[in-house]
Amino acid sequence: MGISDTSTGILKGLVVIAAVFIVLAGLKTATNILVPFLLSVFIAVICNPLIAKASEYKIPKALSVTLVIVLFLAIALSIAGLVGNSLNELSQQLPQYRTQLNEEFAWVTNKLAEYNIAISSAVLIEYFDPAAAMGLAADMLSGLGGVMANLFLIIITVVFMLFEASSLPKKLHYALDDPEMRLSQIDRFLQSVNHYLAIKTVVSIGTGVAVSLMLWVIGLDFFLLWGVLAFLLNYIPNIGSIIAAVPAMSLAILQLGPAAAGGIGLGYMVINTVMGNMIEPRFMGRGLGLSTLVVFLSLIFWGWLFGTVGMLLSVPLTMIIKIGLESSEEGRWFAIMLSSDDDVEKYHTAK
Template identity: 50%
Template sequence: MDGHSDARPHTSLLLSLAAFVIVVAGMREAQALLVPFLLAGFIAIVAAPAMFHLCRRGLPAPLALVLVILGIFSAGMLLGVLVGGSLDDFSARLPEYQAKLKSQTTQLLQWLQGLGLPLPEQALGNLLDPARAMAMAAQGLSSLGSLLTNTFLILLTVVFILLEASSFPGKLRLILSDFDRSIVHFDRFTDNIKRYMAIKSATSLLTGAAIALWLWAVGLDYPLLWGVLAFLLNYVPNIGSIIAAVPAVLLALIQLGSGGALWCAAGFLLVNNLVGNVIEPRFMGRGLGLSSLVVFLSLVFWGWVLGSVGMFLSVPLTMTIKIALDSHERTRWLAVLLGPDPDDAEDRGGGTPTAAPPGMLKWLPGRAPGNPPDPER
């Protein structure tokens, strides 16, 4: 009997690991279908407060929904207008840029050989290969356009999610026996996601605008294109700002020479350090509730599972998993492992809050917004 009892935890662990592998494999296979719905879910979470604010101001719910959807659609159209013409022109001239880069690589090889450092041309090309970096940038921006082909599906899903949002707490009340505790965890999830996405969007917009202005002042071609690229890749933690800088600096090397490339690199370094190390931490406050290692590993994992969109959503998705793990006693230890150093969290004023500010709670009948339920009850 004892032997069977000892085997149960190991069996449960193996079953959990097998289920995890099956779910991840299924997500990877269903990437084309899953990505639009994930994007729609996060867009709805960010857009819901605006719709409910309009409703509280006296607008009918259908009209508030139409205004929010028009705002989302207008933002997408503006992004398409900013990127479209520059992207087509850049893609058309890409072979010319690649040829110039290859010529400059050959000149660099000859200069190194003149210094007595013989390097095979093939080895140097494989080491640097700047043309491939520019091709990857064009391919990445083109994939954004292919994602926009799912705009109708994404917007339609957002509409239905927002229509159901106000009735969701009532459904949870009927389903869950520990409703008060569950709604606090759900409130924490939505509050953290909205807060992260709002701050990240504002700082990304600031980064993109500053980069575009800097490159325009330097005289680089397509400053709006590189500004939009910096805006989008700022959502990718750790490496996004580096990836955004590479094609612009390489183009500056072709168009403006080494001096212009240094000025462009200095602009990226200055803007990203100012925004990433000064402005963003000031408004992000307690931080993401995730360790730096987990943020990086989540970037790799979600990028592998969901492609480039997974890299953009890696932090919100991992925050969602952490909050879900934290809501159950048996998995809380995993949430602690995903979180930051406890000493650092205390210095910043605490990690993930134990109770959410009254967000969804104010939609519930018979509950005062200022009196959230006790999560331990």
């Protein structure tokens, strides 16, 4: 009997593992469809509080939805235009930066030759190509640009979601077995996501503005582009701010020299320390409820599954899974494992 139970348990475990891999393979295959849909959902979640606030002032829903969508389009297209124009100018100026780099490397190799150290400048250039250094920023932005190609589909989906949002609680009330508990969980999720995105957006804007001002004072070209990049990549937990510094420092080496690049790197470090380690943690704990390790691992997982957009949405997507697991006794233990220390105490108190 014991052996039979053990065999049954192992078989069930294997079936669950196989099912997980099948689901992941399906999600990976359907990325082109799922990514625009996920973006639509989260844009609608962000915009819906504005629509609800407008309804309190007796503003017709059609008008409020139109105004919110126009505002979103204006911001999105402005950022896209700035990034596109800056990248085009950057590609045109790369030959000039290469020429300057050749001169600097020639000076270095000549100095080394005085000490009987023979290094070819061509070898140095091969390992430090400005185009390759700038490619990091281009690849990250192109991932978002690919999503922008579906902008019309995303906007239409968001519009329909915003019009349907007011009737969703009523539908869920009739559809769910325990509507009061389920609706409270959904409401908690929406509040958590809105709180997280609000904090992250404010911190990201502050980071982008601080980076732009710092680079403008130093005199680095395309300082607005690097500020926008810092703003966007700050949504990626843990490593986004580090990635944002690489292209700007690479350009600084070409344009201003290694000393200025080191100063820019130090400036990025100070900005990210203040914004990410001092200001953001003061408020983020209430909005996340996830451990730092889980945030980092979710970044890797969702980035692998959905690319750049998955990295940007890694935290909200993980929060959905955590809140869903909390609703069942079987999954509650896993939700606890995903939780931060403060949330674990809440589970203990609830018992």
